[in-house]
Amino acid sequence: MTALINEQGLRHDGRRIEDLRPIKIEVGILKNANGSAYIEFGKNKIIAAVYGPKEVHPKHMALPDRAVLRCRYHMSPFSTDTRKNPAPSRREIEISKVVREALEPAIMINDYPRTAIDVFLEVLQSDGGSRCAGINAASVALADAGINMRDLVSACAAGKVGGQVVLDLDDTEDKEGQADVPVAIMPNFDQVTLFQLDGILTQEEFKKAFGFALGGCRKLYQLQKEALMKKYFGHGEPIVEENE
Amino acid sequence: MTALINEQGLRHDGRRIEDLRPIKIEVGILKNANGSAYIEFGKNKIIAAVYGPKEVHPKHMALPDRAVLRCRYHMSPFSTDTRKNPAPSRREIEISKVVREALEPAIMINDYPRTAIDVFLEVLQSDGGSRCAGINAASVALADAGINMRDLVSACAAGKVGGQVVLDLDDTEDKEGQADVPVAIMPNFDQVTLFQLDGILTQEEFKKAFGFALGGCRKLYQLQKEALMKKYFGHGEPIVEENE
Amino acid sequence: MTALINEQGLRHDGRRIEDLRPIKIEVGILKNANGSAYIEFGKNKIIAAVYGPKEVHPKHMALPDRAVLRCRYHMSPFSTDTRKNPAPSRREIEISKVVREALEPAIMINDYPRTAIDVFLEVLQSDGGSRCAGINAASVALADAGINMRDLVSACAAGKVGGQVVLDLDDTEDKEGQADVPVAIMPNFDQVTLFQLDGILTQEEFKKAFGFALGGCRKLYQLQKEALMKKYFGHGEPIVEENE
Amino acid sequence: MAAVKKSLVVEALRRSQMTELLAKGKRLDGRGPLDYRPIRIETGVISKASGSARVIIGNTEVIAGVKVETGTPFPDTPDQGLLVVNAEVLPLASPYAEPGPPDEDAIELARVVDRGIRESQMIDVSKLVIKEGEKVYAVFVDVSVLNVDGNLFDTTSYAVVSALLTAKYKRHEIVDGKLKQLEDTEPLPLKTIPTSVTMAKIGDTVVVDPTDEEEAVMDARLTITTDSNGNICAGQKGNAGTFSFEQMQSAADISRMKGEENRKVIREVTGFAN
């Protein structure tokens, strides 16, 4: 086993403490969905798709004053090191819930009473940080579907690895590290929409990790905007930020 | 292994042939339920709760002339010697049915057309005779919920242990004994509402065991009345037996 | 192991290449069903029953212009060499689908808008070719239920065993042979309603096997007519073929 | 299986007609209160099963099949073979039966029949051990109900018992640590014939072997199973009605008497002497 952080302060994959893994976002990659996005985030490969606003079945599940937001986070059986059973695990059910709750604050659900908005995340290949990667893609897919939003939702994790606070843990760091803190924010409102924490951090480390994560989220926000810009205005065009 | 019945005619826990285990009934122990009761019956610790009469979902399950009585008998995973899987077993499904059928004759279900009455029994700790203990608690919880009843339902098992007919088998006696006969009655109508029998009894033993069980039921009836009296009239007050 | 085809060209059970196993069809064997039939086809013992046309539950599953045809092919746990789990297997789900699609072309489903027609096949004992045997019985049961039909559906498999194309494989031939081709037809329309193929056949073998299967189907058609005739007109009466 | 749904008025009429007749000691199909419909038993109907039986009582028809396989004993009974009884009311058996996992009625049916077999000690499970604590025989009895017309309990019970009485299974040995199937077959180690008798209370009358029509209006059901010695080995009251103390006592007598009659039918068909 190599050290998770070497004497030069570099991580096992060569990154520095506050570096993100390589990230690629593509918008509008599925034909049938109303909105979609594909994200590569390190080795994560995730598709997000949005269907809706649409009729709710069964009808009594509809809400008179707002849309029902539904979310499914799912891993393809081949996405993990050992084959994953295709039935949803307890972990997937919990992540589906927190992802939904991370996205909902940014969506103007009162604009769509009596409808449903479905967000599907399919993890084709998983690495550390798949829920954050998924949220970034889902948020862009919602925008691609033309759903009214207050802001994008941008997500990134920080954590503690080899005794140091670092940004954006990959699979190895997640498993062998000391803590993982996934965070999602609405960047233009300075509001946290997702927060989880696993592992042990002192109060000081917690503050540092939280700050790192916010910084990561802001970088993701730029990448999300660029991806949308690229689809809707071609390369290099200035983006009009209507929702801010 | 000690003998189930020793030379003095005493059972492995010191009881005589026709003794009940120690029993404690408390009424109205849950805040949210419309009616509730807690029973300790030997090592059995069981909570009964009643919700209703209430709307039926889905609506087509409602009956035009009477209430739908529903019942769930369930064991907490920690209630048994080895951990019980939390999913309902075939045994729990059968007991839920016979408990419902034991209670229904005493309930004036025609007083509540188009509604549902839910009875929940949670076995926190199980010992022999949990279905009878549960019926006693459920009957009291129904009364506590203010449901109109013809009578209470009182339950007790008899059986055969070490070659002799005895009252109220505990876990050890149930497993190592020769027969178990759980019975529930409406004490003021001399009617049997629950009857099951496991094991081998001659016709004479059967008559004796059945008689023992009826005697046990009558003792339980007194304890049920005392428990209700204690809640509704304080200690020592005379009980008004409206339903008789 | 005996050879699947010996020097005399006889199969392991003494049949010649193009012989069917012994077949017996009885019509109207269940009291409650609207129509029913029992078939013995080699060692296959299968009951088919039809309920309907009847109301659809839930109502939104009803179709405005035709009946919903539903089909369940199920094997009793004791029907196979080693006990079959009673829950429906993926194989049973697929066969239920192809059997439904094999029967539907022959049923005048537009005569029964907003209703359901249920076809149940219970395999009490299974041998090779149970889906074909089941289709033959189901088709007769539909006629027995008085459902309007364009034609009967007649089914039989051919295949390749011991290097030769043969008609109607039994269990042993199915497992140790090279190919199995179940086929169902509407005999008076020269139309194929079921076709499946497992195993390897050259194009020539395929044509031969397909021809064998058609011949088998035509023989089954005669047996189906005789069985219906026996029930409705007694032995030896000429059958009036209304639906042709 | 879903309960028979009828309009309230029809149900009430049917019930009053029935109770009037019963007051005169008669039933709709002409039987007396303690008469069974004809019982037809056929064994060996499924050659792939270790044992099997088809039982028809009136229009009620079931098939039971026995499979003897090998398995691991429960940790607390390392010296006993296994018995598993399962029942499905097939969707083709009644307009009210539905596909899907067994509902509470089918579970109760299987468990009551199971208890009759198990508690009567019909099967000497101590003889179904291949290697104590490691390998035992597992006796699976599966029941497919083909047509429902009342009294599923007895019909199922007689089918299960008849299938067991005629079952033959292949012995196994452990050779060099591996399980090996021997060629010779033998009957199961059986000791008694538990025979259930099911009664229905309609108004104040108790009848045996109720039809579907009678079950639709009955207040309560009672099944009592006796063994070949006339001892009671299983009992189950069902439905949301009651039995008086006296009715319970006389039901025990009826179950012994009618049980012995029906046991004779089973003995004749299966050739089992005990």
Next chain:
Amino acid sequence: MAAVKKSLVVEALRRSQMTELLAKGKRLDGRGPLDYRPIRIETGVISKASGSARVIIGNTEVIAGVKVETGTPFPDTPDQGLLVVNAEVLPLASPYAEPGPPDEDAIELARVVDRGIRESQMIDVSKLVIKEGEKVYAVFVDVSVLNVDGNLFDTTSYAVVSALLTAKYKRHEIVDGKLKQLEDTEPLPLKTIPTSVTMAKIGDTVVVDPTDEEEAVMDARLTITTDSNGNICAGQKGNAGTFSFEQMQSAADISRMKGEENRKVIREVTGFAN
């Protein structure tokens, strides 16, 4: 459990009443924002369990039971015992709870409590090994929620922790290749007391230990768990609302302060010193 369903108008009124009160630093039941309701803990309530505890906070009541059994370790952690935390909101606990497998709320509840235990390294799982790679102890903690009145996270968490702190289990050995249970019992190898603190944001105010009424109108929920050293070991934000960056920072401080207070209650009841 289904969410509490109220009419939109009532919900809005309730919410405005609450936020007005909270603006003055008060709550409907008279508490200040950072006050817990009385906490009652009773241990050893289920003698059949290895450890158990009943915890009541206000009207919220749960029972946790620990069973220590033996099992096979995961292939990637052959040198560690197992921990499984499960929670069911019993249908008798609330008019909105329903029978059935745990829904997403119950799954989240169990997983957040599980992570608090696991990540704090409360249990030294390396000491729960009987034979590396083959047999380990499996610690099952099951929670039955008996009455719902808000703050299930802390009530459940304290019950699980108290049950673990008072659990005793029977040692096992492998003798001649077979697992053998020894007679002596011992406490679990425990190192710290993870203590969760759950906060609700209603309008601009953050309160601890929300009631059911408060949860019905809250914007968002935040649970932060600290260990005996005051380090943070688990966190979870819930609900479709948000927390500002500042609220997150101060929540961390609150969780340490209130966590230490409640840890004292647990220490007193269980006698655990760390």
Next chain:
Amino acid sequence: MAAVKKSLVVEALRRSQMTELLAKGKRLDGRGPLDYRPIRIETGVISKASGSARVIIGNTEVIAGVKVETGTPFPDTPDQGLLVVNAEVLPLASPYAEPGPPDEDAIELARVVDRGIRESQMIDVSKLVIKEGEKVYAVFVDVSVLNVDGNLFDTTSYAVVSALLTAKYKRHEIVDGKLKQLEDTEPLPLKTIPTSVTMAKIGDTVVVDPTDEEEAVMDARLTITTDSNGNICAGQKGNAGTFSFEQMQSAADISRMKGEENRKVIREVTGFAN
């Protein structure tokens, strides 16, 4: 996946438009009856899988991933490795797909593709044995359908075949009774390329590679799979329509011809020579 629901009138209009065009040998998208849409195959897209392929035909898109793990052989085939093919039509693939366990359409899809692989003897399962009767390799092929626009059968089939053709797996040995993973990888033992051809009958015309729109109005579907020698190794008719005897015969010819064309595309991408 639920069937495409359209109003009866629209469906009838669409169908008559299509059959008119087809009578002239044309299709809505300009193709001739026996033309496939462009086929795009990409392999190695999931590095965590032993093998993987993304296949796009028109707008239909699927990903297949192969995992080679170890397992226990079936008792009746102790000398053969295992093959398991599974397919999920992801809910993001179509407005009519829904989350949940595979429905009858997805099960049929997986089973037909599975039979094509299995019956063609593409994989020499006799070479996937580590120790006869005890340990074998289990080849799991999972398919995630990403976008539905007709002809799922061929798209899935080509993805599965391409993923298998490019898969590499780690060898295992049994050393001192324990399974040990070796470092070197090798390709699966493959012998042929089964290639399915799916046809739809619309009115009197048979077309290959139907789109979603064509499937919505087709009478019946027919899939025939041939191996590298042009032999037929699997077939499946679907939907509540029929094929005439002549159509069946010519479908066999079409499947051989178009199968060989598409097999060339697969050979090019995967470099497999047979």
